[in-house]
Amino acid sequence: MTWKLGSLAALISSLVLVSACSSSPESGSNERASGATAPSATLGSGCNSDAAQYAVGKTATPELFKQLEERSGAKMTRLVRPDDAMTMDFNSERLTVTTDEALVIKTARCG
DSSP states (O other): OOOHHHHHHHHHHHHHHHHHTTTTOOTTTTHHHOOOOOOGGSTTTSSSSSGGGTTTTTTTOOOOHHHHHHOOSSSEEEOOOTOOOOOOOOTEEEEEEEEEEOOOOEEEOOO
16 A cells, blocks of 8 residues: 555644543542542442333333433433434433333433
């Protein structure tokens, strides 16, 4: 494969831009320097999908979703049926519930 000088320069500058976006925190940052975990991983914050597993096999209802949010600590719940489109963004405060056609819950996962 032959690289043109312009293509190689564009590739290098793209890599430099990408690496700049994923820089590590400053050395003075207490959060990373002390070894603290990210806020979404700390106890009592974000979503705990283990607490929502009791709902697998039950029919999805607004009342059940309210219970799921309370027990899991999620701030919102997303319902995904078999043919629904779904974004792949991760949100540590969201519970994603997948169902079959009859709205029977198949999975309950954070994200």
